[in-house]
Amino acid sequence: MVARQDRTTDPELLEALLQARRGTAFFARKLNELTDDELDGPSLLAGWNRRHVTAHIGYNARAIARLIEWAGTGVETPMYASTDVRDKEISFGATLSPIALRNLFDHSAVHLNVEWRDLPEQAWYNKVRTIQGREVPATETVWMRSREVWTHAVDLDNGATFADIPEPVLNGLLRDITGAWKTRGTDTGLAIRVPGSDQTLGDSGAQNPTVITGSLPGVVRWATGRGTHGVTATRNGAPLAETPAAPKWI
Numbered sequence: 001m002v003a004r005q006d007r008t009t010d011p012e013l014l015e016a017l018l019q020a021r022r023g024t025a026f027f028a029r030k031l032n033e034l035t036d037d038e039l040d041g042p043s044l045l046a047g048w049n050r051r052h053v054t055a056h057i058g059y060n061a062r063a064i065a066r067l068i069e070w071a072g073t074g075v076e077t078p079m080y081a082s083t084d085v086r087d088k089e090i091s092f093g094a095t096l097s098p099i100a101l102r103n104l105f106d107h108s109a110v111h112l113n114v115e116w117r118d119l120p121e122q123a124w125y126n127k128v129r130t131i132q133g134r135e136v137p138a139t140e141t142v143w144m145r146s147r148e149v150w151t152h153a154v155d156l157d158n159g160a161t162f163a164d165i166p167e168p169v170l171n172g173l174l175r176d177i178t179g180a181w182k183t184r185g186t187d188t189g190l191a192i193r194v195p196g197s198d199q200t201l202g203d204s205g206a207q208n209p210t211v212i213t214g215s216l217p218g219v220v221r222w223a224t225g226r227g228t229h230g231v232t233a234t235r236n237g238a239p240l241a242e243t244p245a246a247p248k249w250i
Contacts, residue, residue, distance in 0.1 A: 048155075
């Protein structure tokens with residue numbers, strides 16, 4: 001029997017889907033390496049343990065699947081009723097038994113993958129709305145999910161690092177983050193440089209910017225607010241005694 005395939009034939013979208021599915025598999029591997037007792041351990045996110053991270057990823061898959069159903073049927077099905085509902089859902093999910101929590105992740109990931117696979121070619125370009133209120137084509141949901149699974153696999157604090165994240169995903173994260181800073185005007189006086197890249201991100205018009213330099217994984221780690229290890233900060237060519245924290249991303 002021939003396996004069912006994605007209905008889209010767009011090569012860029014297929015590549016993005018592959019990256020998101022690899023990220024889901026990576027998260028699954030890091031989750032499955034944890035014992036049930038270790039799920040109670042702290043994550044890299046303040047106020048969240050590993051249970052919270054796992055519940056968030058599970059419910060995020062369900063929320064994105066609702067957007068795909070919206071794109072396919074034309075019937076509005078929002079990601080969440082509100083951010084408060086989303087937060088309460090995660091808090092509840094963190095109280096589930098280990099087997100139920102693991103099943104939440106597994107089943108929601110399969111459900112989302114089926115929704116993606118079965119969405120007709122043209123429906124991918126129908127507009128849906130994110131929890132932030134942005135109207136985007138359904139194609140955007142693939143990046144939304146990829147960003148979540150790769151980043152939060154690191155947040156499980158089980159040996160994964162930003163160096164494990166594929167370069168295209170890291171570049172996408174950095175574009176997202178610096179774009180958000182620029183929109184809010186929080187990148188004033190801040191420049192970001194990655195050796196080997198001729199692109200400088202951040203406040204390009206600053207006279208004497210604080211320059212953050214590091215490897216791509218290190219810079220993205222810093223930009224997501226997960227520490228300053230692996231990056232340096234200079235101003236007028238002189239090193240700063242302390243690397244500043246990155247502006248808020250989301």
